[in-house]
Amino acid sequence: KSKARQKGGFLFFNTQINQQVHKDLQVESALRLALKNNEISVVYQPQILIQSGKIHGVEALVRWNSEQLGQISPVDFIGIAEDTGLIHEIGMFVLEQSLADISYFNTSQEHPIALSVNLSPRQLNAPQFVENLVTTVSQHDLDNQLITLEITESLLIEDLTYASPILQQLRDHGFNLSLDDFGTGYSSLSYLSNLPINEIKIDRSFVDKLLTSSESDNLVRAIIAIGESYRLTMVAEGVETAEQLAQLSNYHCHIAQGYYFDRPLSLTDLSHKYSAKISS
Ligand code: C2E
Numbered sequence: 048k049s050k051a052r053q054k055g056g057f058l059f060f061n062t063q064i065n066q067q068v069h070k071d072l073q074v075e076s077a078l079r080l081a082l083k084n085n086e087i088s089v090v091y092q093p094q095i096l097i098q099s100g101k102i103h104g105v106e107a108l109v110r111w112n113s114e115q116l117g118q119i120s121p122v123d124f125i126g127i128a129e130d131t132g133l134i135h136e137i138g139m140f141v142l143e144q145s146l147a148d149i150s151y152f153n154t155s156q157e158h159p160i161a162l163s164v165n166l167s168p169r170q171l172n173a174p175q176f177v178e179n180l181v182t183t184v185s186q187h188d189l190d191n192q193l194i195t196l197e198i199t200e201s202l203l204i205e206d207l208t209y210a211s212p213i214l215q216q217l218r219d220h221g222f223n224l225s226l227d228d229f230g231t232g233y234s235s236l237s238y239l240s241n242l243p244i245n246e247i248k249i250d251r252s253f254v255d256k257l258l259t260s261s262e263s264d265n266l267v268r269a270i271i272a273i274g275e276s277y278r279l280t281m282v283a284e285g286v287e288t289a290e291q292l293a294q295l296s297n298y299h300c301h302i303a304q305g306y307y308f309d310r311p312l313s314l315t316d317l318s319h320k321y322s323a324k325i326s327s
């Protein structure tokens with residue numbers, strides 16, 4: 048009986064893999080055409096200064112509305128883009144589009160807002176990556192100091208000896224570096240002192256658990272205290288409730304981002320909501 052179940056389990060598993068491979072191939076071929084067909088766009092999620100309630104900046108998030116496959120989440124295509132090398136083109140598109148959009152947005156602002164862009168560690172492997180980035184940014188009206196590059200720690204740590212000097216060059220050019228999804232990967236305290244980062248984004252899974260137990264509250268409080276001791280800017284992602292925000296404020300977290308404030312917004316919606324607010 049147990050053998051049959053095993054066999055059934057194996058077959059089921061196998062079919063699942065086949066379906067996944069088939070889906071990945073479909074996504075890959077559609078993705079190759081997506082940039083050409085204007086299916087890729089960028090939305091912006093505000094990052095709010097917890098103390099003042101004012102907007103600090105936005106995180107650029109890629110969107111893909113495929114004619115063949117419908118709306119596809121970056122979670123389902125960034126990995127494929129990384130494996131196929133398409134991440135270089137997509138990453139450059141997101142950078143150019145967001146630089147253009149936010150420098151335009153800033154023309155209506157008394158104080159310019161900052162821009163965070165997600166960077167795949169794979170992009171660091173491109174020849175002349177730093178030079179290309181610097182050139183691209185210099186073609187827009189946004190200071191390097193206003194730009195943060197977010198990198199998730201998991202892929203970064205795989206290739207640390209290669210990535211470290213490149214990250215340092217980026218810092219030397221004035222860009223800010225943020226460790227994204229902090230706490231989900233191989234987070235080791237030694238990385239915090241060895242990597243040239245100046246910001247940590249506390250993963251949503253920790254923010255989610257705030258106020259559910261004193262253990263999880265203490266964990267978030269400890270992460271913020273550690274970041275503080277390294278003089279890092281602490282950003283909480285996935286803030287959904289006023290209670291979570293209040294607790295983060297109690298723990299002296301600097302910046303919050305999440306549905307409590309805004310979903311990721313089109314440039315138009317961002318302008319409608321935040322242009323008037325800032326000047327008032
Ligand atoms: P991330 O960088 O950690 O971005 C945060 C994700 O959480 C976004 O999902 C955002 O829409 C979502 N989010 C924000 N606030 C809340 C909230 O309050 N509740 C919940 N449940 N979710 C919230 P999204 O846009 O689907 O992006 C997923 C991931 O895909 C990103 O995670 C990032 O790792 C990656 N990604 C997105 N855009 C890019 C890009 O341009 N380049 C690269 N390399 N990766 C990207």
Ligand code: MG
Pocket residue numbers: 106165197227
């Ligand atoms: Mg991010």
Ligand code: MG
Pocket residue numbers: 227228248250284
């Ligand atoms: Mg994140």
Ligand code: MG
Pocket residue numbers: 228250251284
């Ligand atoms: Mg995340």
